[in-house]
Amino acid sequence: MSRTLLWAMFAILPALAQDTRDPRQIILEVQKRQHADSQRYEGTLEVTSQGNQVATKRWIYQRIGSFGNSKAILRFTAPAEVKGVGLLIVNHPDRASDQWMWRPAIGRDQRIALQDRSTRFFGTDFSFEDLEERDVDQYNYKLLADEGGLWKLESRPRKSSQYEYSYFWIKKDNYTFVKIEAYNKKGLVRTIDYKNYEQIKGIWTARLTEVYDVTRKSRTVLKYEKLEYNLPMKDDDFTLQALRRDL
């Protein structure tokens, strides 16, 4: 082994080790590893209310771009009465996303007022804020603990948020989220568990997300089916015209 290589090893290894202890770098690495230019999946969502009543919704989700600079269209396929209802989300790095909803029954798109991001998404336990892509710079991070194979991080929003702070658990070996606990001033509000990870096109991907609303005692499970990354997609398919191009 040459002296240069030895020097490089000694110089770089501590830097890498330090890198992984910087919580911001951990989140950046998570985002880097999950980066895809496009994504498509068919989602099945089951909401189980406190009284054990179950509501099921299905949709097709397509996204172009990534983290803070992306566009997505979500189109409901079930239940039958909402078939064709679509949602266009245009994410911006510096401000809240713009959203339009297309309702075939009235033949018109409507801009959605989203001043309150704690609003639940179509009656599920996800809030609109939970579904937003997290820009690293909008949060302050603190590494709280090294729990064996997991890092426990604290995240505090710099801008207004329904949450005071959240705890993240991230796997060290593949930089994937395992769990999020979100708190407001009164205490724990929501838990989000990421399960059934699989590698798809080199990206570790949770095939199931489970949200539990502590206050309402209601649970939502989102299953991702036919999930694909980096499909060829066009910007023209993520516009208001595209949203209207339904049956």
Add this chain to the structure above:
Amino acid sequence: MIAAGLMIVALFAQQFEQRGFIENSTAVYPQTAANDSGRVVDELLFREEASYKFAPWLTVNGSFDARTDSHRQTARDWAVDADDRSIQRPAFSVRRLSARIHRGKMTAEVGRQLIRWGKTDILNPTDRFAPRDYLSSVVDTDFLGVSAARVTYESGGDTVDLLWQPWFTPSRTPLLNQRWTALPPEAAGVSIVDGGARYPGGSQYGARWNHIGSGYEYSLCFFDGFQNLPSFDAAFTPVTASVALTRTYPDLRLYGGDAAIPLAWLTIKGEAAYFTSSTPGAEEYALYVIQLERQVKEWSFVGGYAGSVVTREAASPLQFAPDRGFAKSFVGRAGLTIDANRSLAIETAVRAGGSFMRFEYSQLFGQHWRATGGIAWIRGDMTDFLGQYSRNSYGSLAIRYSF
């Protein structure tokens, strides 16, 4: 061979989409009206919508309605209607049948289709290619399709919409012998009959430019065509002591625009249009709406004011004008999503001489069934557009099976 057959079926299924519903709705009126002693109206509607993608750039869309009712608002014949010009609703009608071509930034649609303009939610002054069906109620209406060619070009945040409607479709007005035609007390004892319609023969044109900017959105539009709400020519026949009302549709030209500005605490939406007419005696006026929207948790609130300014009075007061009837009023809507299956809504319009309020509760059962119950309360003077329907407060129940 079976495998090949299954493959063809699978391929067809990938290109074919459909949805539809069958709905029974019942309205119960506690009071009778001067021209209508009926208290219960039941309607049954079957609607099927389908599309087939022949190629990635070519889709054919269709929508078909079959209906009947207890109150003779729906015709009782087997003919399939495709122009929505009859005074009764057709039992069978083609709501939509169009071909859509999509290439790059351009989308063209030709045939019978639904076209909506505007951004506000309670009243849309610029929504000129969307005639309505007022037969069952003037406060809760459905839209009609129009036969038109539409070309839309979208680039970045700009969209240009060009429209040509060669065949006029009027709004469907309430039947003269039913409660949503409110006759003045002076008309008591006079037989009022439908004298048919004189439909305009020319084409209608429209253009709209919409721009989405950083934190705002607006559009400008122009329409040249005809009023889809009728004025009436009255002809008195002394022998039979009857008055025949003939529906006419004045020329109409519209200059309008709308805007939406989402702010940190609320979203402001506005829409305005100025209407001129070359038809002698036709009214010229402006309509505008300004509304504020705010979402708080599972509640959504919309409140605003709809106003009008008349610049030339109509020569005859015999008009059916619900768009102006809802003007000069404070309008509001509140909606609550209780959970994934249940919702509540309250809607109101308050004018100086009349008011309207509707309360609605809706619940989904399983994957297919939905029940919606409501109460509509109308109050006011006979001289007011809303007030004249003060005997038409009603309770309603709709059961829908979607597939």
